[in-house]
Amino acid sequence: xxxxxxxxxxxxxxxxxxxxxxxxxxxxxxxxxxxxxxxxxxxxxxxxxxxxxxxxxxxxxxxxxxxxxxxxxxxxxxxxxxxxxxxxxxxxxxxxxxxxxxxxxxxxxxxxxxxxxxxxxxxxxxxxxxxxxxxxxxxxxxxxxxxxxxxxxxxxxxxxxxxxxxxxxxxxxxxxxxxxxxxxxxxxxxxxxxxxxxxxxxxxxxxxxxxxxxxxxxxxxxxxxxxxxxxxxxxxxxxxxxxxxxxxxxxxxxxxxxxxxxxxxxxxxxxxxxxxxxxxxxxxxxxxxxxxxxxxxxxxxxxxxxxxxxxxxxxxxxxxxxxxxxxxxxxxxxxxxxxxxxxxxxxx
Numbered sequence: 001x002x003x004x005x006x007x008x009x010x011x012x013x014x015x016x017x018x019x020x021x022x023x024x025x026x027x028x029x030x031x032x033x034x035x036x037x038x039x040x041x042x043x044x045x046x047x048x049x050x051x052x053x054x055x056x057x058x059x060x061x062x063x064x065x066x067x068x069x070x071x072x073x074x075x076x077x078x079x080x081x082x083x084x085x086x087x088x089x090x091x092x093x094x095x096x097x098x099x100x101x102x103x104x105x106x107x108x109x110x111x112x113x114x115x116x117x118x119x120x121x122x123x124x125x126x127x128x129x130x131x132x133x134x135x136x137x138x139x140x141x142x143x144x145x146x147x148x149x150x151x152x153x154x155x156x157x158x159x160x161x162x163x164x165x166x167x168x169x170x171x172x173x174x175x176x177x178x179x180x181x182x183x184x185x186x187x188x189x190x191x192x193x194x195x196x197x198x199x200x201x202x203x204x205x206x207x208x209x210x211x212x213x214x215x216x217x218x219x220x221x222x223x224x225x226x227x228x229x230x231x232x233x234x235x236x237x238x239x240x241x242x243x244x245x246x247x248x249x250x251x252x253x254x255x256x257x258x259x260x261x262x263x264x265x266x267x268x269x270x271x272x273x274x275x276x277x278x279x280x281x282x283x284x285x286x287x288x289x290x291x292x293x294x295x296x297x298x299x300x301x302x303x304x305x306x307x308x309x310x311x312x313x314x315x316x317x318x319x320x321x322x323x324x325x326x327x328x329x330x331x332x333x334x335x336x337x338x339x340x341x342x343x344x345x346x347x348x
Contacts, residue, residue, distance in 0.1 A: 108232055109161040110204060118154065125150030162234075165204055169233050172205040174270075177241065177263040184256035190245075191216070208233065223249065237266050280344040287340030291333055 099115040106113055129150040133143025176197055183193030198209035208229055215225040230242040244262055248255050302309045315322030
């Protein structure tokens with residue numbers, strides 16, 4: 001068993017060394033395409049400056065807000081040796097379908113990494129964890145556990161960043177609806193109101209609305225850009241706003257009044273959610289305490305009498321091992337905690 005794991009570890013180390021050589025000697029992925037696009041953009045900008053007046057340039061710049069075009073900016077692969085290594089490594093070990101799914105998750109979390117770079121970071125985390133577990137600690141089980149943490153850790157980081165971004169986006173929805181309604185009442189069109197809100201609000205709302213405007217200016221239908229925005233943020237409140245706007249654009253109506261009613265509905269939902277969180281806080285804390293109590297008691301017994309608690313890990317009788325009980329207890333702990341959290345998680 002140990003020999004097989006050692007062979008797998010040596011094979012992965014060899015692959016890492018080959019990828020390292022490739023990243024140093026090879027070209028960054030997409031470098032030729034990137035150079036052609038940069039040349040095309042420079043030529044286009046020079047032609048636009050030649051055939052347009054300064055007043056027109058200023059109007060276009062204010063309407064599109066090119067200076068804040070963060071979503072189109074791309075990190076150049078040749079600027080950093082570390083990014084070149086990550087990009088080349090990830091390009092080889094990342095399947096195309098997997099890269100598309102990871103890129104979608106990174107975009108939703110607003111993490112400035114490419115899919116191949118993220119996979120390369122995961123690969124390095126797993127390799128370093130295996131090296132530490134087998135080389136320093138010299139324990140196969142600990143090495144496998146650390147490798148699992150190295151794989152899951154970046155995914156948890158994406159989930160946390162995504163949740164924080166959605167929370168920040170939801171907190172800006174009410175102010176955005178008020179500004180859109182006021183802009184429509186002042187005589188602005190819906191696109192002009194979106195442009196005004198995108199300039200006045202902070203990220204992530206302002207950044208996402210700027211992306212909607214730029215996609216629309218590139219020829220994409222406004223309805224499709226709003227649906228794409230809804231898919232990126234994954235917000236229930238904004239899904240309601242998107243649905244109402246799409247229906248209004250099909251059948252007509254007073255959009256300013258509709259947005260005000262939507263804002264009132266969302267405000268009432270937030271109020272009810274706050275009341276529910278207050279009333280279920282005691283049950284959530286009770287579930288956490290009950291779930292953590294066996295672990296705390298186990299640590300206290302280990303401090304007082306280590307030999308007694310270690311029998312759970314050293315006892316054996318036939319095929320039965322003492323640590324089977326520990327694993328079963330942890331599994332039931334997780335099941336119970338999950339059940340408690342599902343009971344007190346009330347949807348509004």
